[in-house]
Amino acid sequence: MTFLENCKILVIDDDPALRQLITLTFVSQGCQVHSAANGSEGLRMFYEQRPGLIILDIMMPEIDGWTVCAQIRQLSNVPIILLTSLGSEQDIIRGLEGGAVDYVVKPFSPKVLVARAKASLRQAYQTPTPPKVTTFSDGYLTIDLVKRRVLVGNEPVKLSATEYRLLAYLVQNANQVLTTEQILENVWGLEYRESSDYVHVYISHLRRKIEADPKQPRYILTEYGIGYYFEK
CATH class of the missing domain: 3.40.50.2300 (Response regulator)
Known part of the structure; x- marks a missing residue:
């Protein structure tokens, strides 16, 4: 089924x-x-x-x-x-x-x-596969992938299912540049290989929700011409 x-x-x-x-x-x-x-x-x-x-x-x-x-x-x-x-x-x-x-x-x-x-x-x-990397915390941002909880300054952040999957994928591959194609295939699925706008829109969503200054992000960084990565 x-x-x-x-x-x-x-x-x-x-x-x-x-x-x-x-x-x-x-x-x-x-x-x-x-x-x-x-x-x-x-x-x-x-x-x-x-x-x-x-x-x-x-x-x-x-x-x-x-x-x-x-x-x-x-x-x-x-x-x-x-x-x-x-x-x-x-x-x-x-x-x-x-x-x-x-x-x-x-x-x-x-x-x-x-x-x-x-x-x-x-x-x-779909029930997600248990993550290899389960937590991140630096005093400002806390991410707990097991409890599916994100805090900014100890305040809970509400994420949509897609926003959460994207953040989880970035965190599990922290400090590794991910191409837009990799992100699309792993977060959205093979059906979305040509839909690069989706990645840009949802990266913008996440930055507005977790970054102190979305225009000068600390966590979700851009590798121009390639993709994005989460910096620990």
């Missing part, structure tokens, strides 16, 4: 033909699919159904997908895939920074969408 089988999926899109296509695609994978035609209905169904995955359009009447994503993210870490015709770099970055775990541009391949859904669910719900 994969993470996709028996998963409850909520599709929020104002295009009825597209909702039907996505529904049939995921029902054939053994999923239970609910759909909504606008943001208001989508939020109501989110509260009622508590899905394990949300596929969300952006350009919709009443409440757009940006707002829906932000409201859901305040309440839940459920993985959200944005599925939209907006394909600019700025839109993709906005979506990822707004809490989506993935961003798929229309027109799309149903097979690719299924692969992205599987990867998103695996990232969100």
